Amino acid sequence: MAAGVSTSLCFTVTLSFVLGSSALHLLNATAASGNPPSTPVVRCRCAGYPNQTFCSWTEPSQSPPTHYIATYSERHRQSVTKQCHLIPPGSSSSALSSAPSSSSGQLWHCHLEDLKLLTDYIINVTAVNHVGSSCHLKSFMLEDIVKPDPPIDVRLSPNGLRKLSVEWSPPPTWPNLDIFPLKYQIQYQLENRGNPVHLGPFESTRVDLKGMAPGKTYLVQVCAMELLGLGECSNWSSPVNTTMPKLHK
Numbered sequence: 001m002a003a004g005v006s007t008s009l010c011f012t013v014t015l016s017f018v019l020g021s022s023a024l025h026l027l028n029a030t031a032a033s034g035n036p037p038s039t040p041v042v043r044c045r046c047a048g049y050p051n052q053t054f055c056s057w058t059e060p061s062q063s064p065p066t067h068y069i070a071t072y073s074e075r076h077r078q079s080v081t082k083q084c085h086l087i088p089p090g091s092s093s094s095a096l097s098s099a100p101s102s103s104s105g106q107l108w109h110c111h112l113e114d115l116k117l118l119t120d121y122i123i124n125v126t127a128v129n130h131v132g133s134s135c136h137l138k139s140f141m142l143e144d145i146v147k148p149d150p151p152i153d154v155r156l157s158p159n160g161l162r163k164l165s166v167e168w169s170p171p172p173t174w175p176n177l178d179i180f181p182l183k184y185q186i187q188y189q190l191e192n193r194g195n196p197v198h199l200g201p202f203e204s205t206r207v208d209l210k211g212m213a214p215g216k217t218y219l220v221q222v223c224a225m226e227l228l229g230l231g232e233c234s235n236w237s238s239p240v241n242t243t244m245p246k247l248h249k
């Protein structure tokens with residue numbers, strides 16, 4: 001039974017942290033009639049250091065009324081917990097990538113504040129309904145979950161027959177470019193012809209691509225990564241294209 005599996009996941013983890021009563025309570029929740037909520041599967045991402053860290057999980061569609069409690073603490077100071085500020089599905093927040101609700105459910109987010117570097121954190125997201133509760137504990141370090149939003153406003157300008165200038169702007173959600181600069185990678189390919197070429201990293205927001213084929217159309221995308229290589233590169237920006245000038249006009 002799915003709910004049993006998810007509850008025992010939390011049960012196991014709960015045991016290793018606080019022996020006793022809450023584990024019993026969770027066990028009892030499964031025995032009661034109806035089903036406790038399914039365990040929220042929590043993902044966390046830092047889209048901008050230091051204040052753009054969000055965790056998210058999906059509320060299954062057609063679940064009975066469920067509310068969530070999200071708290072986090074440093075792994076080695078678990079007595080000090082903070083509320084992760086809940087952002088219900090459908091809220092418009094410019095900081096969140098607007099992932100449309102899928103048929104499998106609606107996306108909840110919560111915002112974590114004042115995170116420190118090189119520190120182990122644990123977030124506890126507990127789903128509660130009229131039958132019981134299920135919790136998910138996830139530990140993370142900021143360094144591992146950095147993933148900027150994609151660069152924006154990618155502009156292409158052919159510069160002679162074989163040179164293509166690419167310019168872009170950093171993701172606006174990355175707040176402190178002076179203190180935590182970004183680096184970028186480029187992916188480009190001929191229209192209708194596979195094999196993308198990868199270039200970079202570049203620290204500037206403008207690069208000249210050379211050796212382009214006259215008269216051909218190219219698709220170009222850019223991703224952004226924290227300069228020291230923390231975390232991973234953003235998603236690729238959506239492709240923009242341009243056609244190089246022809247040899248004989």
Ligand SMILES: *[C@@H]1O[C@H](CO)[C@@H](O)[C@H](O)[C@H]1NC(C)=O
Nearest residue numbers: 013014017022069124126135
């Ligand atoms: C997780 O949070 C819930 C709700 O605040 C709490 O009842 C539970 O004890 C917490 N679990 C752990 C392992 O900290």
Ligand SMILES: *[C@@H]1O[C@H](CO)[C@@H](O)[C@H](O)[C@H]1NC(C)=O
Nearest residue numbers: 024025027028029031032033
């Ligand atoms: C289990 O839950 C029932 C009602 O849901 C309650 O009456 C009972 O006291 C609970 N038992 C424990 C051990 O918490």
Ligand SMILES: *[C@@H]1O[C@H](CO)[C@@H](O)[C@H](O)[C@H]1NC(C)=O
Nearest residue numbers: 049050051052095111175176
């Ligand atoms: C994050 O910090 C930047 C400046 O450092 C500020 O402009 C921005 O509004 C902050 N965002 C949030 C969500 O607090």
Ligand SMILES: *[C@@H]1O[C@H](CO)[C@@H](O)[C@H](O)[C@H]1NC(C)=O
Nearest residue numbers: 097099148149150234235236
């Ligand atoms: C990145 O791409 C994945 C897969 O296409 C998508 O699920 C996710 O929402 C995207 N993230 C952002 C920040 O755009």
Ligand SMILES: *[C@@H]1O[C@H](CO)[C@@H](O)[C@H](O)[C@H]1NC(C)=O
Nearest residue numbers: 191192217219239240241242
């Ligand atoms: C090239 O860009 C134009 C305008 O943005 C768009 O309509 C067209 O579909 C793009 N072509 C390809 C092959 O992506």
